[in-house]
Amino acid sequence: MERSVSTAVVLCLTLSLGLGSSSHAYVLDDREGLGRVFDGIGGLSGGGATSRLLVNYLEPYRSQILDFLFKPNFGASLHILKVEIGGDAQTTDGTEPSHMHYENDENYFRGYEWWLMREAKKRNPNITLIGLPWAFPGWVGHGKNWPYDFPDITAAYVVNWILGAKQYHDLDIQYVGIWNERNYDSKYIKLLRYTLDKNGLETVGIIASDNLWEPIAFSLLLDPELSAAVDVIGAHYPGTTTVLEALETHKRLWSSEDYSTFNDEVGGGCWARILNQNYVNGHMTATISWNLVASYYEELPFGRNGLMTAEEPWSGHYVVEPPIWITAHTTQFSQPGWSYLQTVGHLGQGGSYVALTDGKGNLTVVIETMTHDHSVCIRPPLPPFNVTSQNATFQLKGSFASIKELHVWRSQFNFKTKKPSFFEKLIPVKLLDGSFTLNLAEDEVYTLTTITTGQKGSYPEPPASARFPKVYKDDFSVRNPPFTEAPDFADQTGVFEYHINLTDPGPHVFTLRQVVTQRPVTWATDADQTISVIGDYQWQNLTVTCDVFMESVMTGGVFIAARVNKGGQAVRSALGVFFWVFADGTYKVTNDIVGQTVLAEGQSGTHTYGWFTLSLTVKGQFASGLLNGFPLWQNAVVLTPNNGWAAIGTRSFELAQFDNFAVVAE
Numbered sequence: 001m002e003r004s005v006s007t008a009v010v011l012c013l014t015l016s017l018g019l020g021s022s023s024h025a026y027v028l029d030d031r032e033g034l035g036r037v038f039d040g041i042g043g044l045s046g047g048g049a050t051s052r053l054l055v056n057y058l059e060p061y062r063s064q065i066l067d068f069l070f071k072p073n074f075g076a077s078l079h080i081l082k083v084e085i086g087g088d089a090q091t092t093d094g095t096e097p098s099h100m101h102y103e104n105d106e107n108y109f110r111g112y113e114w115w116l117m118r119e120a121k122k123r124n125p126n127i128t129l130i131g132l133p134w135a136f137p138g139w140v141g142h143g144k145n146w147p148y149d150f151p152d153i154t155a156a157y158v159v160n161w162i163l164g165a166k167q168y169h170d171l172d173i174q175y176v177g178i179w180n181e182r183n184y185d186s187k188y189i190k191l192l193r194y195t196l197d198k199n200g201l202e203t204v205g206i207i208a209s210d211n212l213w214e215p216i217a218f219s220l221l222l223d224p225e226l227s228a229a230v231d232v233i234g235a236h237y238p239g240t241t242t243v244l245e246a247l248e249t250h251k252r253l254w255s256s257e258d259y260s261t262f263n264d265e266v267g268g269g270c271w272a273r274i275l276n277q278n279y280v281n282g283h284m285t286a287t288i289s290w291n292l293v294a295s296y297y298e299e300l301p302f303g304r305n306g307l308m309t310a311e312e313p314w315s316g317h318y319v320v321e322p323p324i325w326i327t328a329h330t331t332q333f334s335q336p337g338w339s340y341l342q343t344v345g346h347l348g349q350g351g352s353y354v355a356l357t358d359g360k361g362n363l364t365v366v367i368e369t370m371t372h373d374h375s376v377c378i379r380p381p382l383p384p385f386n387v388t389s390q391n392a393t394f395q396l397k398g399s400f401a402s403i404k405e406l407h408v409w410r411s412q413f414n415f416k417t418k419k420p421s422f423f424e425k426l427i428p429v430k431l432l433d434g435s436f437t438l439n440l441a442e443d444e445v446y447t448l449t450t451i452t453t454g455q456k457g458s459y460p461e462p463p464a465s466a467r468f469p470k471v472y473k474d475d476f477s478v479r480n481p482p483f484t485e486a487p488d489f490a491d492q493t494g495v496f497e498y499h500i501n502l503t504d505p506g507p508h509v510f511t512l513r514q515v516v517t518q519r520p521v522t523w524a525t526d527a528d529q530t531i532s533v534i535g536d537y538q539w540q541n542l543t544v545t546c547d548v549f550m551e552s553v554m555t556g557g558v559f560i561a562a563r564v565n566k567g568g569q570a571v572r573s574a575l576g577v578f579f580w581v582f583a584d585g586t587y588k589v590t591n592d593i594v595g596q597t598v599l600a601e602g603q604s605g606t607h608t609y610g611w612f613t614l615s616l617t618v619k620g621q622f623a624s625g626l627l628n629g630f631p632l633w634q635n636a637v638v639l640t641p642n643n644g645w646a647a648i649g650t651r652s653f654e655l656a657q658f659d660n661f662a663v664v665a666e
C-alpha cells in the first residue's frame with residue numbers, strides 16, 4: 001500500500017499556512033497525570049433475541065462468526081459482552097426465556113445467552129460479562145406490570161441468575177443492571193446490593209440505571225447509601241455527551257447501550273465517531289453496541305443494527321460489516337485497565353483523537369475524521385459539524401517522548417470513490433524528536449500504536465446468501481443441544497420450548513410447547529396471544545401444516561398462520577391468515593392476531609388433550625384449511641397482507657404443544 005504517513009519536524013504548535021491548507025499540532029503527554037481508566041468496548045446480545053439465528057448456524061461458520069466478535073487480535077476482539085436476563089417477554093426482536101418461568105421453577109440451560117457467554121469466554125478469558133433484565137416473568141410482579149412492589153422477590157430472581165451462571169456454566173458475571181430503560185427504585189437498588197453481598201457476590205458491580213443520565217445522577221448525589229450501592233452510571237444513546245451531575249458523582253460513566261444503526265459504511269462511521277467522542281466529550285470509559293450481531297429476521301425492527309450480520313443459518317452466509325473493523329481500531333490495541341491520557345480532544349478541522357496507555361510505556365492513539373454525512377447515527381442525531389482534510393502533528397511527551405516508531409492501521413471510508421478499505425496495516429511511522437505528522441483526509445480512522453499484535457483476521461468466503469428453504473419440516477425430535485428452542489423459530493410473544501412426554505405412546509413424545517402461562521412484566525407491548533414466526537418474509541403462496549395439542553381446558557386455543565407481517569414491538573398489530581381451533585369445539589379464520597377480522601368460522605370438534613392436524617393453504621387472494629386431512633373451510637378471501645412469515649401460536653398465555661411442523665412454499 002502507498003504510504004500516507006509522513007514524518008516531519010514541527011517547530012511551532014499551530015501553523016496557519018493560509019490558502020485553505022491547515023496544520024495543527026497536538027501534544028500527547030502523561031506528565032500531568034492520566035485520564036480515566038478505560039473499561040472496554042462491548043456488544044449487547046438481547047433486548048431482545050438479537051442473537052436468535054446465530055445459534056442455528058452450522059460449523060465451521062458459527063465458530064467463525066464468534067471469532068470475528070470475540071477472538072483477541074482477530075476481529076472486533078470485544079472486551080465486554082452484555083446479555084439480556086431473559087424475562088419471557090418481547091424485548092424488541094423477540095422474547096428470551098427466563099431461568100424461572102414460574103415461582104418454583106429454576107433452569108439455567110434455557111435460551112442461548114449462557115452458550116454465547118461461554119463461547120466468548122473461551123476466546124477471551126478476560127471478557128467482562130454483564131447481565132440486565134428487560135422484562136420479568138409475571139409472578140415476579142404478582143400480576144402487576146411493575147417489578148418493585150416485592151423488591152426482595154425481584155432481587156432474589158436476578159441474583160439467582162448470577163449464581164446459576166457460576167454454578168452451571170462457571171461464568172463470573174461482573175456487572176448487573178436494574179431494569180432496562182425503565183424507572184429505577186432506590187430501595188430496590190439498595191436491596192439488590194444487599195442480596196448480592198449476602199450471597200457472596202461482593203465483586204458484582206451494579207450499573208444504574210440504563211436509561212438517561214438523569215434522574216439517577218441526581219439521586220446518587222442526594223443519597224450516599226444509594227451511591228455506595230452503585231458502581232457505574234450507565235446511560236443509553238448519550239449522543240457522546242454527559243451532564244454535570246454525572247461528573248460530580250465521581251462514578252465511572254458508561255454508554256451502556258449505543259449505536260443502534262444500520263451496519264453499512266455510514267453505520268461504521270457512526271460507530272467510529274461514538275467510540276472516540278464518548279470519551280472526548282462525555283468522559284465515558286465503556287461503550288456497548290446494540291447490538292452484538294444482527295442475527296434476527298431482517299424484517300423485524302432495527303434489521304441489521306449489529307456489529308456484523310449473521311441472519312441466514314440455513315445458508316451459512318454471514319457478513320463481516322464495517323463496525324467490526326472500526327471496533328478493532330480500539331480493542332486490538334488497548335485493554336480494560338489501560339488509562340486514557342488527559343490529552344485527548346477534537347482536531348482543528350473536525351474529527352477527534354484519543355490516546356490510551358497501559359502505564360508501562362505502551363501508547364495507542366485512535367483518530368477519526370468522520371464527516372457529518374458519513375457518520376449518521378440513528379439516534380440521537382448529533383448537531384452538524386464540518387470536517388476537512390488537514391495535517392495533524394502529534395508531539396509525544398513524558399513517558400512517550402522516546403518512542404521511535406508506531407505501528408499504523410487505517411480505515412478509509414472513501415465515499416467519493418466508493419472503494420473503502422478497512423483496518424489496513426500500513427508501514428510504521430518513524431518519529432523524529434517524538435513527533436509525527438499525518439495527512440488526514442475526510443472519513444478516515446487511524447490507529448497509531450506501540451502494540452505489535454494487531455491482526456486482520458480472515459476466513460475463506462462463507463457460502464453465498466440464499467433464501468429460507470421453500471420446503472421445511474421439523475418434527476422436533478432432533479434436538480439441538482444446548483438450546484431449548486427449535487431452529488429458526490423466532491418467538492415474538494410467549495416461549496416455545498422443546499418438550500418430552502415419556503408417557504406418550506408415540507408419535508408425540510418430542511414436541512414444541514408454549515410454556516408462558518401468565519402475562520409477563522413486559523418491556524414492550526407483547527400480544528395477548530403467543531406467537532413464534534419462521535421462514536421467509538416474502539412468502540406469499542404456501543401451505544403450513546402442524547399437529548396441535550391444547551392443554552388449557554376452559555379457554556384453550558391454538559393457531560397456525562401464514563403471511564404474518566409484523567413482529568417485535570409491533571406484534572400486537574400483526575396481520576396475516578390465522579387458522580385457529582379451540583378447546584370448545586370451534587374454529588375461526590382471522591386476518592389478524594387479535595382475532596377481530598373473521599374470514600370464516602364454524603364447528604371443528606376440537607378439544608383439549610387430543611392431537612389434531614391443521615393445514616393452511618394460502619394462494620393469491622384465497623385461503624383454505626384442512627383438519628386431520630379433510631377440508632374444513634375453503635375459499636376464504638384474503639386481501640391483505642401480500643406476504644409474511646409462517647407462524648404458530650396460542651389464543652392466550654396457556655400451555656399448548658406443536659408437532660410435525662411443515663411448510664411448502666411456492
Ligand SMILES: *[C@@H]1O[C@H](CO)[C@@H](O)[C@H](O)[C@H]1NC(C)=O
Binds near residue numbers: 021022023389390391
Ligand atoms: C499538508 O501538508 C502538505 C505539505 O507537507 C501540503 O502540501 C498540504 O497542502 C497540506 N494539507 C493541508 C490540508 O493543509
Ligand SMILES: *[C@@H]1O[C@H](CO)[C@@H](O)[C@H](O)[C@H]1NC(C)=O
Binds near residue numbers: 072124125126
Ligand atoms: C488476561 O489478562 C491478564 C492480566 O491483565 C493478561 O496477563 C492475559 O494475557 C490476558 N489474557 C488474554 C487471553 O488476553
Ligand SMILES: *[C@@H]1O[C@H](CO)[C@@H](O)[C@H](O)[C@H]1NC(C)=O
Binds near residue numbers: 361450
Ligand atoms: C507494551 O506491551 C507489550 C505487551 O503487549 C510489552 O511486552 C511491552 O513491554 C510494553 N511496553 C512497551 C514500551 O512496549
Ligand SMILES: *[C@@H]1O[C@H](CO)[C@@H](O)[C@H](O)[C@H]1NC(C)=O
Binds near residue numbers: 384385386
Ligand atoms: C459547515 O459548513 C457549511 C458550508 O460548508 C457552513 O455553512 C457552516 O456554517 C459550517 N458549520 C460550522 C459549524 O462550521
Ligand SMILES: *[C@@H]1O[C@H](CO)[C@@H](O)[C@H](O)[C@H]1NC(C)=O
Binds near residue numbers: 502504505609657
Ligand atoms: C403426555 O402423553 C400422555 C399420553 O398420550 C397424555 O395423556 C398427556 O396429556 C401428555 N402430557 C403432556 C404434558 O403432554
Ligand SMILES: *[C@@H]1O[C@H](CO)[C@@H](O)[C@H](O)[C@H]1NC(C)=O
Binds near residue numbers: 620
Ligand atoms: C401467488 O399466487 C398468485 C395467484 O396464483 C399469483 O398471482 C402470484 O404471482 C403468486 N406469487 C408468487 C410469489 O408466486
